Amino acid sequence: MSQIDEIKSRIDIVDLISESVKLRRAGKNYSGLCPFHTEKTASFIVSPDRQTWRCFGQCSEGGDVISFVMKKEGWDFGEALRSLAQKAGVTLEAYTPRQQEEKDAHERLRAILEEAVTFYRHQLVSTTAGKLALDYLHEKRRLSDATLETFGLGYAPQGWDNTLTYFIERGYSEQELIDSGLVTVREETADSRITHHAPTTASATAS
Numbered sequence: 689m690s691q692i693d694e695i696k697s698r699i700d701i702v703d704l705i706s707e708s709v710k711l712r713r714a715g716k717n718y719s720g721l722c723p724f725h726t727e728k729t730a731s732f733i734v735s736p737d738r739q740t741w742r743c744f745g746q747c748s749e750g751g752d753v754i755s756f757v758m759k760k761e762g763w764d765f766g767e768a769l770r771s772l773a774q775k776a777g778v779t780l781e782a783y784t785p786r787q788q789e790e791k792d793a794h795e796r797l798r799a800i801l802e803e804a805v806t807f808y809r810h811q812l813v814s815t816t817a818g819k820l821a822l823d824y825l826h827e828k829r830r831l832s833d834a835t836l837e838t839f840g841l842g843y844a845p846q847g848w849d850n851t852l853t854y855f856i857e858r859g860y861s862e863q864e865l866i867d868s869g870l871v872t873v874r875e876e877t878a879d880s881r882i883t884h885h886a887p888t889t890a891s892a893t894a895s
Contacts, residue, residue, distance in 0.1 A: 692754070694776070698778065699753050699776050700736070701756070709723050717734060718733070718734040719734075722745055723760065724759060727745050731743055735837075765799065796864055797868050808844055810842075
């Protein structure tokens, strides 16, 4: 188990978010008012099973405990990780500057893939285009919502710019998206363009 996995296993996302957001049970999840924008109707959902959070309202933010702390405190990945490590009682290993740089890059890619699961899941269950795919999975493939959630199935919208814009707005670079495999570069012409290269299902597999 990596140090990040150990930290996340020791900190329950519902408990952590409940420290700053009033949550109420909503089926198998919890809901509350999004802390990142003003709203009157609860659109902020926390999943204890997946250990993720998501705003289905104005900001459409989402992620895990690390991304929540990053967003709430305005910290970068390293700052959020160190804070959560202290909270979880996990001693982070010491690295050389080069090792730390490589580790940070790896964890950024891991975070991108985890965010991708949230993004594609939202596209599947909360958009008009995704509903067609969701109906197909329910009616033709006979997959239950529990199965879809367990395997992190999602829907990739048409157009390369959807994924690119979503992640760029959240602070990731084009090169990080290329390195993660979510987008690719067309090489047919001298004027190469970034193109969407995500499958119709998404799952975070970085380790």
